[in-house]
Amino acid sequence: MLSAMSEPRPPRIAIFDSGIGGLTVAAAIHATLPGANLRYLGDTARLPYGSKSAETVSRYALQASRALLGDDGADALVVACNTASSCALPALEAEFDLPVLGVIGPGARRAVASVAPGSLVGVIGTERTIASGAYGHAIAAIAPNLAVSACATPLLVALAEEGFFAGPLVDAALDAYLDPWLGGEPPAKLGALVLGCTHFPVLATAIAAWLSRRGMPNVALVDSAQAIAEELAMRFPAARTGRGAVELLATDGLDRFRRVGSRFFPLDNARLQLVDL
Ligand code: DGL
Numbered sequence: 183m184l185s186a187m188s189e190p191r192p193p194r195i196a197i198f199d200s201g202i203g204g205l206t207v208a209a210a211i212h213a214t215l216p217g218a219n220l221r222y223l224g225d226t227a228r229l230p231y232g233s234k235s236a237e238t239v240s241r242y243a244l245q246a247s248r249a250l251l252g253d254d255g256a257d258a259l260v261v262a263c264n265t266a267s268s269c270a271l272p273a274l275e276a277e278f279d280l281p282v283l284g285v286i287g288p289g290a291r292r293a294v295a296s297v298a299p300g301s302l303v304g305v306i307g308t309e310r311t312i313a314s315g316a317y318g319h320a321i322a323a324i325a326p327n328l329a330v331s332a333c334a335t336p337l338l339v340a341l342a343e344e345g346f347f348a349g350p351l352v353d354a355a356l357d358a359y360l361d362p363w364l365g366g367e368p369p370a371k372l373g374a375l376v377l378g379c380t381h382f383p384v385l386a387t388a389i390a391a392w393l394s395r396r397g398m399p400n401v402a403l404v405d406s407a408q409a410i411a412e413e414l415a416m417r418f419p420a421a422r423t424g425r426g427a428v429e430l431l432a433t434d435g436l437d438r439f440r441r442v443g444s445r446f447f448p449l450d451n452a453r454l455q456l457v458d459l
Contacts, residue, residue, distance in 0.1 A: 217424025232308025289406030
């Protein structure tokens with residue numbers, strides 16, 4: 183006799199970030215895999231991670247991921263934070279028996295796919311991400327013929343959190359960071375710019391306009407949030423449709439999390455709760 187077929191259960195995807203910006207990654211995953219159940223933890227009590235040492239970021243990432251996964255675990259742990267992805271993946275992989283996916287690999291693969299051989303790939307991110315050289319190593323491992331140049335742009339994080347996604351403040355910050363980095367002449371070989379920080383997808387339009395004004399309209403902007411969402415969709419194709427649940431945890435400041443987070447992800451119906459690490 184044939185037994186009744188049970189519906190496959192939706193994949194449970196745990197998403198960890200230093201705070202609120204990782205909601206851009208959650209938003210990309212939710213849009214691409216609406217059938218997945220998402221559980222997100224933002225370590226708002228201890229952000230920013232981007233100015234801290236690799237050892238501290240790894241310790242924080244382990245503590246936060248333990249709280250996020252709890253006893254129930256997940257089908258995958260996504261490290262949405264570029265900073266944590268750049269230095270904490272080995273510690274997380276050693277501790278947890280599940281796929282641990284950082285954003286650097288997907289971002290690097292997408293950057294390589296979007297440029298011609300011999301191009302220059304630019305990377306912007308936090309101080310820790312840039313100091314780690316993680317994007318450069320990941321790109322060199324798959325395309326040694328590409329040159330990579332990176333620039334720390336930490337002020338863009340604060341601007342995005344304040345809701346400045348475009349306008350004179352964003353332009354002034356881009357002038358201050360990118361002009362000295364790129365030099366007087368726009369580098370002809372710059373083929374792509376990796377948005378190597380959770381907050382930067384919301385600044386993409388302003389960054390593209392800035393590059394156009396500097397004579398670089400064809401530079402591809404690489405959104406690592408979208409890149410990891412698409413790689414997850416290959417792992418969990420059944421979740422491309424459906425309606426999964428979204429649960430949000432933060433380690434401090436739920437009011438601010440809801441207010442600022444709503445700029446990155448519609449939080450109206452999401453359950454939000456405080457956790458102590
Ligand atoms: N989430 C961090 C990242 O993507 C940015 C914020 C922070 O510095 O903690 O690198």
